[in-house]
Amino acid sequence: MKKHTTLLSAAIAGAMLLAGCGKKDDTLNLFVWTEYVPQAVLDKFTEETGIKVAMETYSSNEEMTQKLFAGGGNYDLIQPSEYTVEALIKDNYLQPLDHAKIPNLKNLAPEFREMPFDPGNKYSVPWLSGFVGITYNAETIPGPVVGYSDVFTANNAGRIVTLDDSRELVSWAMTASGLPINDVTDENLEKIKPLLQDWMSKIKVFDSDSPKTSLSNGDVDIGVIWSGEGAILFNQNPKFQWVLPAEGFHMFIDSLAIPKTAKNKEMAEEFINFILRPDIGKMILDEFPYYSPNAEARKLLSDAERNNPASYPPGLDITKALLFKDVGAQGSKVDELITSLKVQ
Amino acid sequence: MTSSNEFAPVLPARRWWLPRGPAIQRVFFGTWTAGVFAFLYIPILLLVFYSFNDSKLNLQWVGFTTKWYGLLLQNEVLIRAFQNSLIVACVTTVLSVVIGTSAAWLLYRYRFPAQQTLGLLIFIPMVMPEVLMGVSLLVLFVNLGLPLGYTTLIIAHTTFCFPFVLVGVQARLQGIDPALEEAALDLGATPLKAFWLVIVPYLMPAIIAGALMAFTLSFDEYIVTVFTSGADSQTLPLKVYGMVRVGLNPQLNALSTLFIGATALLVIASQVFSRNKST
Amino acid sequence: MLGWLLLFVVVPTLMLVVISFCERDSLGRVIFTFSTENYVRAFDWMWLKILGISVWYAFLTTVICLLLGYPVAYFIGRSSERVRGLLIMLVMIPFWTSFLVRTYAWISILSQEGLLNAALTSMRIVSEPIGFLYTPFAVVLGLVYNFLPFMILPIYTSVEKLDNSLIEAAYDLGARPARVFGQIVLPLTQPGIAAGILLVFVPAIAMFAITTLMGGGTNPTIGEVIQNQFTKARNQPFGAALGVLLLVIFIFSLWLSTKFRRAEDQ
Structure with a gap:
């Protein structure tokens, strides 16, 4: 027994030594969403600057904060969404950006310079943004579809896919009830419960990762999903129409930010400046058909890309977009409400 | 299959499946196993099939291609x-x-x-x-x-x-x-x-x-x-x-x-x- | 081995127990205090119902895996030594693909415009495509598919050591196949069956990726609920409390079953 323990501690010590040797400070450590930063962009960055890039990935904001707070890695750059940026700023967890090092900030569209969660881009720079809206199969759904009330009809029961995201579901019901989406109080949750209950009894599939699958396979005909998913579906077959809900639509913004534990702040700023270049922005948009915060990169898009109604909704008034604010501990209540409605 | 057993005279000769099971039992277990293997391999065959399909989507057969293998080998x-x-x-x-x-x-x-x-x-x-x-x-x-x-x-x-x-x-x-x-x-x-x-x-x-x-x-x-x-x-x-x-x-x-x-x-x-x- | 167990199993578990009595801040970080609130909340009928559903799915999966897998394990275990190794490898190889790749292959078989429906409609067995996917049927199919090898392998190792002479003697004495199976084969392979049940049932309780992908996520399972506390709801202490409860229930039933077995033996 004793021998095993000695062996084990020896192995651990050896591993630590090895890992210690491997640690370099000339590497930029990214902690980003899975499949959200094209490898070609990283390669080009390394080629031009000589800075090596190491990348770790996550698939939800909470997963990221969890690993970040545990102190698992020394990340130089993270990619939180708007409400998480807000929470991290409030928590003093982000380093202010040195704008002199990021001259390409000028390429950002003006509306993305003054976002309420971080006015003036003091701590964060938008990477990509997108919407949550309605996609429907025009061959099987007669239409017209303008808002949530056209989705969750008796006729569509059992033919609906939505995101599997408690905060999203609650925010749609609040919008449809005329409540501000960030007032997630117990009282308001109670108010929207009957409506949500009715909606959720009609949903066949909850899927945040690939809601396009059930639509393109014909298992459902209408869905409330990410605009990027809608754009992919539209490219696949134009019968998949896209609509921003008339009651109000949610816009998400994933940003780049530097945590206070970062070791290589200047490299991180260099990377931010790099991705703000129009040509690099275009590289990102070629892979991900989302709404670009980069006005200069948008100009480089092909007609087909720009005319995709899900990526760039015609007649979009961005000032009407609804943004999520951090709801803190109340998130747990939101989750419990949705879980309880699923179980019923 | 049984050829090597001739070289092991110490052991009693083993039959193919069951030492003395009735034939019907052998057939039953054999068929059952074949059925389960079919179940296990259906999605795998499909996946092999799609790896040669000239389409990004897993739905329809468009045409034969080996381009995914080429792209894979370049995908460091x-x-x-x-x-x-x-x-x-x-x-x-x-x-x-x-x-x-x-x-x-x-x-x-x-x-x-x-x-x-x-x-x-x-x-x-x-x-x-x-x-x-x-x-x-x-x-x-x-x-x-x-x-x-x-x-x-x-x-x-x-x-x-x-x-x-x-x-x-x-x-x-x-x-x-x-x-x-x-x-x-x-x-x-x-x-x-x-x-x-x-x-x-x-x-x-x-x-x-x-x-x-x-x-x-x-x-x-x-x-x-x-x-x-x-x-x-x-x-x-x-x-x-x-x-x-x-x-x-x-x-x-x-x-x-x-x-x-x-x-x-x-x-x-x-x-x-x-x-x-x-x- | 003991060191490993202590350091990487016992210590993390104790950590979870501690966390389950704590609170958390608005960003989900653990605040070390003492509160039993998480356990009070966990005893709500809703979470128990979710646990019940998970156990039910795991139970169904185990039964079907046993029925499907036993004859396979028996067949492989009784075939010549030469092919045994090959066949047992063949059972496992399909699972050396990525889980998601396999599951999406099943989705493309079961969906409305999928292969199964195409086959059924072209053979005129059905006139309208059937919605196989996003049903409890699809969930059980997915679970059985993914857990079947974990039933077959341990049973196989028990069958493999069956004493030929015992079975031959039974046949020589004129026993019928059913009797040979019931009175000799089954009791002798019982340890393998027990191991297989354990290896399928226990992990299947906490499994959830299949229920969301093939079931449409309409029936939350205990594994999913616990996962959500960490990756969505920012409520580690509550997730830990649910996990600790699951652990206690499991350890208790295992302890009970060994107690009974011992009592039977004596």
């Missing part, structure tokens, strides 16, 4: 992730087999205080939801000062894989003839030697089964990996999970096809090799 990131998975799964398998087998033997052979408790504790990693395991190990590693990487990933994987080996080996140990070990000990072998020379060979089928399960579990683990891996040890499941969001790439089908094909070849080759050796 995917290949790197695959290598990482393979390394982690192999080391995990070895560690799990060592820990699982020796633990099963200790629990079976020796009586010591708190033995029953220990026997129960071993099941914790099996019943613990992956996320709890991932997060708690992450906190532990950080407190131990272990940087996230291969080491932490392998430790985490081994921790949830070895109970699978242990349970299989334990089942095999039940009803083992105590004379086996006693004979070895009487002949002057040390307990360790007796274990190594007599017990391990007897346990071999269970060890192999356990190794197969451990490899499979480690190779495919996602959630524990999320929390315990570092930038240098990003494995295939992490990559695949992200790819779902932009649409599963047929390169993945090609990768699966290549890997399955290679292992199948290896297995068959080893069979042929052992046959040649024995004749």
Whole structure:
């Protein structure tokens, strides 16, 4: 027994030594969403600057904060969404950006310079943004579809896919009830419960990762999903129409930010400046058909890309977009409400 | 098939399936097994089929192509992730087999205080939801000062894989003839030697089964990996999970096809090799 | 081995127990205090119902895996030594593909415009495509598919060591196949069956990726709920509390079953 323990501690010590040797400070450590930063962009960055890039990935904001707070890695750059940026700023967890090092900030569209969660881009720079809206199969759904009330009809029961995201579901019901989406109080949750209950009894599939699958396979005909998913579906077959809900639509913004534990702040700023270049922005948009915060990169898009109604909704008034604010501990209540409605 | 048995006259001649089962029984078990194999391989055949399909979508047959294989071979990131998975799964398998087998033997052979408790504790990693395991190990590693990487990933994987080996080996140990070990000990072998020379060979089928399960579990683990891996040890499941969001790439089908094909070849080759050796 | 168990199993588990009595801040970080609130909340009928559903799915999966897998394990274990290794490898190889790749292959078989429906409609067995996917049927199919090898392998190792002479003797004495199976084969392979049940049932309880992908996520399972506390709801302490409860229930039933077995033996 004793021998095993000695062996084990020896192995651990050896591993630590090895890992210690491997640690370099000339590497930029990214902690980003899975499949959200094209490898070609990283390669080009390394080629031009000589800075090596190491990348770790996550698939939800909470997963990221969890690993970040545990102190698992020394990340130089993270990619939180708007409400998480807000929470991290409030928590003093982000380093202010040195704008002199990021001259390409000028390429950002003006509306993305003054976002309420971080006015003036003091701590964060938008990477990509997108919407949550309605996609429907025009061959099987007669239409017209303008808002949530056209989705969750008796006729569509059992033919609906939505995101599997408690905060999203609650925010749609609040919008449809005329409540501000960030007032997630117990009282308001109670108010929207009957409506949500009715909606959720009609949903066949909850899927945040690939809601396009059930639509393109014909298992459902209408869905409330990410605009990027809608754009992919539209490219696949134009019968998949896209609509921003008339009651109000949610816009998400994933940003780049530097945590206070970062070791290589200047490299991180260099990377931010790099991705703000129009040509690099275009590289990102070629892979991900989302709404670009980069006005200069948008100009480089092909007609087909720009005319995709899900990526760039015609007649979009961005000032009407609804943004999520951090709801803190109340998130747990939101989750419990949705879980309880699923179980019923 | 039976040719080699002629060279082993000491043993009673073994028949193909059942020593003296009625033919109908043989046919039943044979057909049943064929049916289950068909069930296991239907999606795999489909995946092989799609890896040669000239379309990004897994729905319709468009035309034959090998372009996904070409793209795959150029896709350094995917290949790197695959290598990482393979390394982690192999080391995990070895560690799990060592820990699982020796633990099963200790629990079976020796009586010591708190033995029953220990026997129960071993099941914790099996019943613990992956996320709890991932997060708690992450906190532990950080407190131990272990940087996230291969080491932490392998430790985490081994921790949830070895109970699978242990349970299989334990089942095999039940009803083992105590004379086996006693004979070895009487002949002057040390307990360790007796274990190594007599017990391990007897346990071999269970060890192999356990190794197969451990490899499979480690190779495919996602959630524990999320929390315990570092930038240098990003494995295939992490990559695949992200790819779902932009649409599963047929390169993945090609990768699966290549890997399955290679292992199948290896297995068959080893069979042929052992046959040649024995004749 | 003991060191490993202590350091990587016992210590993390104790950590979870501690966390389950704590609170958390608005960003989900653990605040170390003492509160039993998480356990009070966990005993709500809703979470128990979710646990019940998970156990039910795991139970169904185990039964079907046993029925499907036993004859396979028996067949492989009784076939000549030469092919045994090959066949057992063949059971496992399909699972050396990525889980998601396999599952999406099943989705493309079962969906409305999928292969199964195409086959059924072209053979005129059905006139309208059937919605196989996103049903409890699809969930059980997915679970059985993914857990089947974990039933077959341990049973195989028990069958493999069956004593031929015992079975031959039974036949020589004129026993019928059913009797040979019931009175000799089954009791002798019982340890393998028990191991297989354990290896399928226990992990299947906490499994959830299949229920979300093939079931449409309409029935949350205990594994999913616990996962959500960490990756969505920012409520680690509550997730830990649910996990600890699951652990206690499991350890208790295992302890009970060994107690009974011992009582039977004596």
